[in-house]
Amino acid sequence: MLAAGAPLADLLVPEWAAAQEEFLALARSGDAELLAAARQRLRLAGMPATLIARVERSGKAQPTLTIASPISGVLQELAVRTGMSVAAGATLARINGLDSVWLELAVPEAEAGVLAAGQTVEARLPAFAGEVLTGRVAAILPEANADSRTLRVRVELANPDGRLRPGLTAQVRLNRASEQGVLWVPSEAVIRTGRRALVMLAEDAGRYRPVEVRPGQESDGRTVVLSGLEEGQQVVVSGQFLLDSEASLRGLVVETTATPEPAVDLPALHEAEGTVVEIGDLSVTLAHGPFRTLGMPGMTMSFPLADPILQQGLKVGDRVRFAVRESDAGLVVERLEKQGDQP
Known part of the structure; x- marks a missing residue:
């Protein structure tokens, strides 16, 4: 110092x-x-x-x-040593001022769509327990870490008293400008069947009713509900799968937010997220995360496509969310859509 x-x-x-x-x-x-x-x-x-x-x-x-x-x-x-000659205009030393400091974040690539320069950030440092520091995103670096699948983000924090030093660690929370006026539910409350997303709505007298919803961005254990619910309604977070099974046995009708589709006996779909590695004639190779419903870990593998139209607009490097069904030929991609605001 x-x-x-x-x-x-x-x-x-x-x-x-x-x-x-x-x-x-x-x-x-x-x-x-x-x-x-x-x-x-x-x-x-x-x-x-x-x-x-x-x-x-x-x-x-x-x-x-x-x-x-x-x-x-x-x-x-x-950059100088005893006895050396220096030219006019040469840089003698570099000093990092501490009036403001950079906090470098490793942000999961699934959050890339909600990052923006100038976005506010709350930081909590173990060195200053109980304090919340506020900063802003100064830069989103262009390269992602291929091993951890994270993006490097620089946050500028004010440091008028000089307490923040290089090497300190912090836990941060990204504040989204769009959070106000958006309906969030715990991610555990959303039941994804492969064809639709449901929540179990709690009603009077201990009754529960399945309701179809349209989920949006998922972050920090919460999921945005774009339609299907209203503010103030209560949803089941724990045990909803048991309630959904009971609703199916009793033949309860799920309240939908769109025109209902005719019932078709199709194999269950299994969802995961991944990155496009290669595109074939009727197949796509993905570096994907785990299929939780299959108990299958993440890996890189090639999948046949149920419909060639799924390839339209797809390119190597795109981050996608996709669903597969089990068949005699293996896992076949039935649904594939890009994540975030990708071109």
């Missing part, structure tokens, strides 16, 4: 010695006009006013200039 004004290096400028000796000689002569001209020559030679004043006070030539840190911060690089 450096304080503002801390010395960094002493530079010897031999050319200054002769100019300073001439200046001192004129100072002893008492000729004010010539002395002013000599002082101007010192300024034109690049000498700071403080050094000129020190030479005049001491009466001795001082061709050595001490370079001081203009700000307080962390010394990132010192």
Whole structure:
């Protein structure tokens, strides 16, 4: 750590010695006009006013200039060594000021669609328990980490008292500007059957009713409900699968938000998320996450497509959410859609 004004290096400028000796000689002569001209020559030679004043006070030539840190911060690089020559304009040192600091985040790629420059962030540091610091997204770096499937995001935090130091860790929460006016439910409350999404609506007298909903973005254990529910309605979070099974046995009608489709006996669909690795004539290779309903871990594999139209607009590198069904030929892709705002 450096304080503002801390010395960094002493530079010897031999050319200054002769100019300073001439200046001192004129100072002893008492000729004010010539002395002013000599002082101007010192300024034109690049000498700071403080050094000129020190030479005049001491009466001795001082061709050595001490370079001081203009700000307080962390010394990132010192590019000079004892005895080396430096050219005019060369960088002598790099200092990272600590009035504001960067907090680097690793954000899951599934959240990429909701990231935006200027977005507010809440940070909690173990070093300052109980405090919540607020910052803004300064930059979203263009490369993703292929191993962790995360994006690097830089958040700028104000640090007026200098407490935040390089190397500290933090837990953060991204605040979405669109959260107000959006209906959220716990993700556990959403039952995904492969063909539709349901929630179990709690009614009076201990009754429950299945309702079809249209889910949106999922984050932090919560899912946006775009349609099908109203604010204030209560949904079942735990045990909804048992209730859904009982509703099916009793033949209860699910309240839908769209025109109901005729019942067709189709194999169950299994959903996962992945990234397009290769596109074939009637197949697609995906690096996908786990199929929880199949107990199948994430891996990279090729899937046949149920319909070639699923390839339209698809390109290598796209992040997708897809659903497969089991068949004699293996797992066949029945549904495939891009995630987020991808071109």
